[in-house]
Amino acid sequence: MVTIKDIARLSGVSKSTVARILSNSGSYSDVSKEKVLKIAQELNYKPNSLARAMITKKTNNIGLVIHSRIYPVISHPFFASIVSSAVDAATKQGYSVMVFNDKEIQNSLDNIRQKQMDGIILAGYVDKSIVQELKSNYIPVVLVNDLIDTTYETSYVINDDFGGSFQAIQYLIDSGHKTIGFIHGPKDSQSYHQRLSGYKEAFKQGKIEWDERYVVYQETPNIEGGIQATKQLLAADPLPTAIFAGNDMMAIGVIKEIKSRGLQVPYDIAVVGFDDIEFSSIYEPALTTVRTDKKLMGEMAVQELIRQLEGADEANTITLPTELIIREST
């Protein structure tokens, strides 16, 4: 590895001068500059960021902690896009991203501190205590995709869960549906609470009585969860004419269960999902769903974190717009 010492020796100036030229700070002569830059170039010099970070107290590394309590969530298409877009956005701004899995969260937290990450993005559900620990170590944090009730001021980036849900139900109501099932995800997830609120609000504005028998809770929001929830929903009388699933994976389960009973989607029962994962447009029938912008989510999380790293102190709440995508399941 070539160091400033090597460059200093070869260009006949001191390390200090080399350092000043290379970091473009302080003053130096054009002559020195030319010599130093030329040698650095020839030697393909790259500054050692560890050494730099020791002094500047800034590594230009951010941590991305992925939640994995429910299913292997990193491999979930939804979170994968966040990782991808976060990496891209961070790279553009001169940061690198280190990915951690919250399965061994305490371990990750220790790593984050030891490795001097500048800040952390927590994607998905996290325990309050995690945010607390980070905050008490003065590490900037941005929460993504779900929020938690904390006494600490924390920035977060979430989807407009309420609005997306509201729009979906309103569309269903406008299409003539009056009995609409709703499948709620894990109870500790704020996102699903918001989606339920949007559901209720649409009923209210549509002046339709809301019947709680059609709201079902499902702790494992995947295909199997959707199937189980649908079994409950289809035990009601009258049958719902539409089902709004808390997410796309559950929605696919809903369709599968409906089909298995010899009923047809959307003729007998219409189905709407939430997320617009890649499969939703590929599945048959293609799923009507509330699209969230996963790419933007990663980007905004990075942007907000960097904003904090650069000194902003107030916590920011960023709500990303959703869009109803109408396909074949309604």
Next chain:
Amino acid sequence: MVTIKDIARLSGVSKSTVARILSNSGSYSDVSKEKVLKIAQELNYKPNSLARAMITKKTNNIGLVIHSRIYPVISHPFFASIVSSAVDAATKQGYSVMVFNDKEIQNSLDNIRQKQMDGIILAGYVDKSIVQELKSNYIPVVLVNDLIDTTYETSYVINDDFGGSFQAIQYLIDSGHKTIGFIHGPKDSQSYHQRLSGYKEAFKQGKIEWDERYVVYQETPNIEGGIQATKQLLAADPLPTAIFAGNDMMAIGVIKEIKSRGLQVPYDIAVVGFDDIEFSSIYEPALTTVRTDKKLMGEMAVQELIRQLEGADEANTITLPTELIIREST
């Protein structure tokens, strides 16, 4: 941040002694040990890995470069599992992983050098020159999921593309198929070459004449690519009775195109994919495919890289077994 200096002061010994005790090296008395450990505990001391790395020349960080030439590959379910399992495996061994996107590969490479990554995993197709640059900087490299022809000795982890393909075609032949279409992915991918070889070998062993009209190349191996390739295949006379797609996404395109012509899968034409991505079992008809072990792939890549970091010098080739999963499309 609490440092060994703080601990030294509070426990009344020198920094050297604290360092020795904390890193459990050299010698020290039990009395000192007890005092130091207690204080370190109380102060919730975590060593600064930057400082440590400066001396040991080891960061315990590895880079994972994800290829994204064809589609946003990080968000591709296949690569997401690799990221996930690599992070898990690395964590278990005391390493952290930094994710880079090869879209800006030179930029990433600079980062990798500056940030002193101990080693690199290159997932997906990479240009020879990248491996060369890494090697000439003495950075250990492991190639994953595709290999390249390089004069440098490099370790890689790949699937048994030949064997998986061979088994799939043999199964098709055993089921009575004689005219089997094959959709090859990008020409520069060794994986697809291997899959084609397996296809040919099965024909050879089945003593069936191989007809090159049934082999089609497709540079964009996604659903649309599968649809286009199928159009070519269905222009042949006689029609193939089975189509083996180079990957699952293309296989789904194949099925869509077959369906759109009013033909039925598998009755008119059987379809087999490769990968066994999550969606393959969800799609209808559920896809018969060659399963690859994405989780194991990430794990083995990490394991092999660590093996090198610990001094192993020969390059290792790890071929992961595949498994034919028979579902509804055949």
Next chain:
DNA sequence: CTGAAAGCGCTTACAG
């Protein structure tokens, strides 16, 4: 404009 010096937080011989 330039160089010597101190220091970031740690590790590692080396004397005592």
Next chain:
DNA sequence: CTGAAAGCGCTTACAG
């Protein structure tokens, strides 16, 4: 068993 010292590769005042 213990402490002082040197050093990892850089940055940053500070004299000159």
